[in-house]
Amino acid sequence: MGISLAWVAVETLPGELALARLSLSKTAKQCGYPFIGLVSHALPYNWFLLAASRCDHRIASPASMAAISLGCRAVACAVEEHVGFASCELWEDGKRSWSVAHDGSEDPENISFEGRVPQRFHALVASVEGEDSENFxxxxxxxxxxxxxxxLSGFRHDDINPAVDDTPFDVLHDEQGVRPWWRLWQ
Incomplete structure (x- = not known):
């Protein structure tokens, strides 16, 4: 089946401010990983994580990333495992610095990039395993x-990380697009 996930990690921005910039709020609920819905979590080294159980969630949209990265750095990552899609973007002070994406539905060895990617990107491309490799x-x-x-952020959705896995995630409420039940037709 595979995971469908969008996550954003923001550096040095207090969690409450990150939530406010995206019109999100904490509920009184907590959950473990993997989760369903929208959650937040403090990460080591002064990073704050927002994650949604859909790879196309608005938290990683250009408008959201421009807002959340004002005055700081933010990483957006989207993963749709069942079709072999993954992307990563670095935003700094409201602007996208670079992006990298792999779309396995186009080609199993597809990789695209925009902007000034880190030198590490080129090293990773040069050392990638072939499609038929059994070297896991x-x-x-x-x-x-x-x-x-x-x-960049210290987080990867499929890693075992006690700093993340052993602490509950805060369940979030998305304030954008919330309408009273009697206005469902709008």
């Missing part, structure tokens, strides 16, 4: 955006 200690094209996102 190596990395594949789909891993490249995920590796870059982890190297």
């Amino acid at each position: 200690d190596g990395h594949f094209h789909m891993d490249i955006p995920l590796i870059l996102a982890k190297e």
Whole structure:
């Protein structure tokens, strides 16, 4: 089946401010990982994570990333495992610095990028395993955006990480698009 996930990690921005910039609020609920819905979590090294159980969730949209990255850095990552899609973007002070994406539905060895990607990107592309490789200690094209996102923020959705896994996630409420039940037709 595979995971469908969008996540954003923002550096040095207090969690409450990150939530406010995206019109999100904490509920009184907590949950573990994997989760369903929208959650937040403090990460080590002064990063704050927002994650949604849909790879196309608005938290990783250009408008959201421009808002959340004002005055700081933010990483957006989207993963749709069942079709072999992964992407990563770095935003700084409201602007996208670079992006990397792999779309396995187009080609299993597809990798695209825009902007001034880190030198590490080129090293990862040069050392990628071939499609038919059985070396599971190596990395594949789909891993490249995920590796870059982890190297920036310290988070990768499919890693075992006690700092993240052993602490509950805060369940969030999305304030955008909320309408009273009697206005469902609008």
